[in-house]
Amino acid sequence: MTTKINNMPNNFLDVPSLLNALEINLKKLILDRHLNNPLMIGIRTGGVWVAEQLHARLALSEPLGLLDISFYRDDFSQIGIHPNVKPSHLPHQIDGRDVILIDDVFYTGRTIRAALNEIFDYGRPAQVILAVLLERDGRQIPLRPDCCGASCYLEPGQRIKLIGPQPLTLHVETVPTIG
């Protein structure tokens, strides 16, 4: 269900509830898509926090993969690179693997495009599914998550951010819009 964020119930942004919902949806998706010994990869920073929780809940055997997409961003020439980019840690063998890609908030889709580019530089997975804690409106490219904890609409100028790692909380803030 997609909810306008200003009309949402008070507990809508409760991270443990969103994680519960995401876990249920993800387990169902793993069965539906016949994922075999999946490899979970979290996108730094918020996606890794969410992935750590799900990795434990799903009791996956493979270590969690970590992805930093800073060097794959498409807005490099506008905003430059942030110093102190942490290295990505992906397993040596991506070819033929089932991958669960995890992020905190799905917004424009550009982060996911960058993440997929980086993953495919390392090999050719059998399939990749995308799971996010929260999907918001504002897609700019034809990508969307396969499952999420919840979906919402934000007012113009609003943005949502996961703060963590202990505890994980979602914060909505309003930034001035241009024009």
Next chain:
Amino acid sequence: MTTNVQLNAEGKLKHFLTIDGLSRALLTEILDTAESFAAMAGNQVKKVPLLRGKTIVNLFFENSTRTRTTFELAAKRLSADVLNMNIATSSTSKGESLLDTIRNLEAMHVDMFVVRHALSGAAHFMAQNTAPHISVINAGDGQHAHPTQAMLDMFTIRQKKPDLSRLRVAIIGDILHSRVARSQILALNTLGVAEVRVIAPRTLLPAKVETLGVTVCHDLQAGLQDIDVIITLRLQKERMTSALLPSENEYYKCFGLTQSKLKLAKPDAIVMHPGPINRGVEIDSSVADGPQSVILQQVSNGIAVRMAVLSMAMQSTGETR
């Protein structure tokens, strides 16, 4: 407000010509960015798409092994296209001026020049005479500056000894002809080390060298006391136009870094050399290859530092002030 030709209107790096005039914050940003790229060296895939579609021209009017190859590798790891101009077989050897060479390469829609030239100020001249969208990186100009070498040295020092403020650094040898030493002194002082000490015979020191913010010593054995970082420099015989030294043997005896002299520095002192090494002239082989030497780490770090400089310069598309 800055008037530094190296910076764009937002104060970001546009050209990298000299350490002179750059802030500690900017030098630290270069080192931090290089840290991110250094971490990639262990990856299965060492290439990232940051500079895809950009064309970088390596214009080396002087010989080079490490600098040219690590610039080329850095550009390739950032996915840029690299053009290596072999000046010996180019039209420069037929008398084409530097400005005409620049104009012709600009007409090929290149994005960046990495230039090494025997004349001090050549890179600066190019930066001032090139199209606004093009960045110029100095890979060594005459006796003036070699800023990426200085930064990779700073990176190596910080890797081994993170608290720069406590360090005493000795630079030994041919300071007079060394663009590396000039850039190192500027970088070390900007980053705020405790002391930069130059150790050399009087004939191999520039006049009024103290004004660069260094202490001067003419005796290697006395000069190595309390030193954390030892930088040895190559004796630049090709730039010596008069008899500055009695002989190489005499120089080695007085200023060559040997195991016994190394013991006079702090026990955990590191030994550096920008290369190429003249073994048995400025440094003994057993020291160059010994446990305190970080000479090959300097070479590895050269790739990460140059990746940082190339990507930082290409991110600022605006005109310089």
